[in-house]
Amino acid sequence: MQAVHIALQAACVCTQAKVAFTHLRPMLIRTTVQAQYRAISCAAVNLPIPRPPTSTRFQQAGPSIVNFAHYLKNRAGTLASMSTECTAASATTTAVTTAMSAGAACVDPGSISYLSQSDAASVDQLLMGPQLGFSVEQLMELAGLGVAAALAAEWGPQVVVSEPTSAAASSPAATAPAPAGTRRRRVLVLAGPGNNGGDGLVAARHLHHFGYEVKVCYPKPTDKPLYNGLVKQISSLGIPLLPWSALSPAPLAAQADVVVDALFGFSFSGQPRAPFDEIIRALLPSARPPPIVSVDVPSGWHVEGGDSELPPGGALQPDMLVSLTAPKLCARYFKGAHHYLGGRFVPPPLAQRFQLRLPPYPGAAMCVRIGGAEAGSAEQAAVSAAAEARRIADMRISYERGGLEEAAFSGRDPRDVFDEWFRAAVEGKVCEEPNAISLASCDSGGRPSVRVVLLKGYDRRGFVFYTNYSSRKGEELGNGWAAFSIYWEKLQRQIRVEGVVEKVPEAESTAYFHSRPRGSQVGAWVSEQSQPCRDRAELEARNAALQERFSDPSQPVPKPPHWGGFLIRPTSIEFWQGRPSRLHDRIRFRRNSPDDSDPWVMERLQP
Template structure:
């Protein structure tokens, strides 16, 4: 129950963060779903939300009494069903966590649950609803067969999605259930998605945006940075140096479950100054700078031949951090390109031969697949090495400036930048930039 509630809270806070949905109402029933809701309420409080709970029919068992005690000790507000019905929910709350009934519920809801469920139906214009495992009142298999029940904006399935999830048409469908034992997976042949890093939940579907919410207003999309109170201090960065500081930031991003923390945007320009940007993967870094590998005959490769000035940027959203690097680019030595090429899977080695990167495929994808099949047959003997193409290898960006950016409240971000006069200089100057 503790892990289920944490999964629910993590999923809800992902889509409805405290910066946009600070006021949360948890409606908890007398069964296991209610227990999950009480646990989730506690975690949402720790995440920074202001949480109120309506628990109209408490279960008089030690476990549930303990969950209530924990919530009350944190100062969470408990509302009676009468207090809850005093005014529309959308005037007091930004999101509702529906933890009333689970898959064992049968029949019609009785008082006071019927009135609470009515407040959650579309006609009452409730705030976004996050349903725990099964929307209250739905059949575990048929869903809302009558068509008059809840229409939650988010569903958090626990352990595995129930059949009624097929009828869920809301914005966000998450799975929480990293705690499933292997024997249960095998017994029921569960095909569960991979969880990223230390995450307690994973997105598995949803329309992305509730139709009731109307069209997205890009200008209104904003996130409050710096909730963790992190800051950048000149003294700390001056002691570390730019590459040691990057090493620490990169390793932290990798340990926090960031997907492909080595993904970086690479900006290049032609001889005439026409810019181009794309994402590539960082494949190495040391005191010289930053290394990636590509086709030298690609658009970026040709631009770097014409104009060696380039920049890269990393964005690690969970940490609210970015790193920006500007400098000059050169090819790495052939032996370095060889070493990396032969460290790749054999299929990737052949792929470097297959793709004439950035060239138009006049006969569509089939042209690419035909060439891949031909080369795979040519190099079918795995005892024979695949030659590294002469047009494929590494680039090294030697930095002239490296900026470390940390999100802070009210857009007063921290920006500390190292700069040096030339790529061969060992003398870096550290300066703070205005946000």
């Protein structure tokens, strides 16, 4: 019962933070909700914890909350090893961690110092000199811990999922299985060959102990005792060490929830070499990476000029920057949501010598929030929003994969070209579902709608997909015309198809229906597609009833009369290949009717 008591005290800490915020809310212009919690005691309790405001009154209230939170965290840690009567003790640690975040101050970025490249090097030399006596191992350990703490402050170790998963529990690197309905957040640490990479290796170890599912890519290991020891430490925890070749075939967003960019630090200059150049390209906005946490300096940025000299879209844009010791001048160009300071080791003599103005760290925290797009006044928020809009406008890539020549298409049937391109997309593993098409239709008033469906076949007749005939698209397709496009970014190719639409024969729909998984067959009976639904429980109740009705596996599930296939008989097929300077190649085949007696006409369209 001690664990329950401690857990309830932790709930009080969260409540104190919430109350302090509520009283100060009229003083604030903008707020954000930090997190929600599960299971403060044996029952699930949700407590929204606000992001700490910049108010001095809140900063004064914060330390008392933080100190009590640390006391409870230590007590809960002891009880967690003694008691198995409930999960309250471990839940307490999670709740208290966020309570500490609630007590941390958000600092005005304009009130702190920024270091040049030469000053940053001098600071490191003095820290490790005879007067201050730090070792590189100490500084790296504290820096990596600060990075891990900052990441944990914004992205917790668990992700809520729609269905429970046992993957985390079965992982050899798992410290504990995730609660039902959650999974462990996946963090990929990209470590470079220098001290910045060492900080990343330390952060990986701490993140593992925090409960994350961690993987490390360390392409160019440094053969020195310090780095060899760091590798042994993470290997002993079962953290996978992967070559870049194992990660490069698929987008990083499919492999990680957060990426730690620990490739290059403030001493780096020049152009990245292989494989780091390819890794940085995978982190560019055009590659749509997951949230990026950059350590001290975003890789590829100039330590002082930031990304100002890089071409639009040619620099990674981290969501979080964790400055170490003190922010570098490049941090002024940071446009992401979260800017933190880590490396809690600056002694007063060093701060005085370089006239460093640094924020105080609250309580026992190993990081402090400096700012970012999600902190500050309404004016700052507006500036950040404008910067984000510019960032979106700058999202572009240069198309360099080739071009289309008329000679390669002349005299061919466009359906054969479609088959050739589709096979190339499948063999190239451009995505998980290369058959996903954006299908457009119109209602009787000419109002268009579009949605993604899966192409399920193509032949000389045209292109086949299946759906609910009573859905919105099913009714709109009854008008007789449709169009779809399919885009394969990895190949920088697009195909557009327009044509007459009709239902496939009933026997064909029935045959395909019975080739589907039995659960999908039942699902066709469950969903009244496009109709309003009270809540998910209504669907789940109907599904349970129909699963019971069709529970005998020896009896086939009949095809619903409202479900079947559509065939688009093409009258226009266009092949698009991206080219530099937006001078894209477009080759279109068109005919007046979908009948094979009507010949195809090939033409080039202007981009």
